Amino acid sequence: MTIQTQRLSPVFNKTNQVADILGAGFLWLICSVPVVTIGPATAALYYTVVKVVRRNRETVVKSFFHSFKNNLGQGIILTILYLLYGAAIGLYILAALEGRIQMNPYIICTLGIILACPFLFTIVYIFPVISRFQAGLIRQIQYALYMSIRHFPSTIALLVLLAFMAVLIYFVPFLMAILPGFYAYLGSFFIERIFKKYLAEEIKKYKDPTDLPWYLE
Template structure:
């Protein structure tokens, strides 16, 4: 059997290689913690476009998406980092002051964590696919997390 560049095996191998390259680009661009958001947006955009053959190269698609979404992605990352620090501080104070922890305070902490985790799964793909204000993107992400609740869990 002759392997040509247009064979289905080579096309699949090229697609897998593109995804691996996009993953390495995400890793490199995520080294400064503040750029995890834009890098995640660019990763989703790149995988969606390059693997469907709508963009030319992984590098160009990734950089294009990273540049376009840098400002909004950093703002989103900062919001999540701030929210995460509030959650960590809440649990620290709760367990330091109450010993083993009051069940009601623990429940309140869990209620703080749920929207954080649910929207975190969807916010970066939503920003990648749709345009609009950051508040609207959070609404879309929360709506999607509720709409696809079994998948979210």
């Protein structure tokens, strides 16, 4: 009986992890309905996936709403900024396609890339950053931009993963209720490795590894 339980334990653990990921993704979807709360909901999703699923601490609901509440103000401001930034990129592309920008096509393309890169590079980092680090708004954006450039291969991998998830959702809208949590989970393997590089000095403060806070484990 004991042997059977031990054999089944990894299966139950994986099942619980999947259930927690789906639960966190569902909370993200509900809390993103007002649109302006997509930012704090995304920060809470990342925080929950790492703390509950990967570190096995607390519960999905408690962790999600703890982070959502803590990052609500900053997250809403960032959401509005990124929505406006994304709209500006969209208008630029539309104007270019309609021929309303009278410039050399290569210059138009180059300017478009320059305009889009800060948006694309930071969008995959900014909300995980605010879920983990306490700083002013400008500083958080600087953190995200620096990480995106310093860890460029990971940035590309995160963008490819995000694009893949977006395409799946475009063709199967129902997946909006499922995939966000899995994106946060898979993305956390890149982002957590990056975060630890900037938390090395804090880790040194703890002589006993068992005393480490969950986010430093």
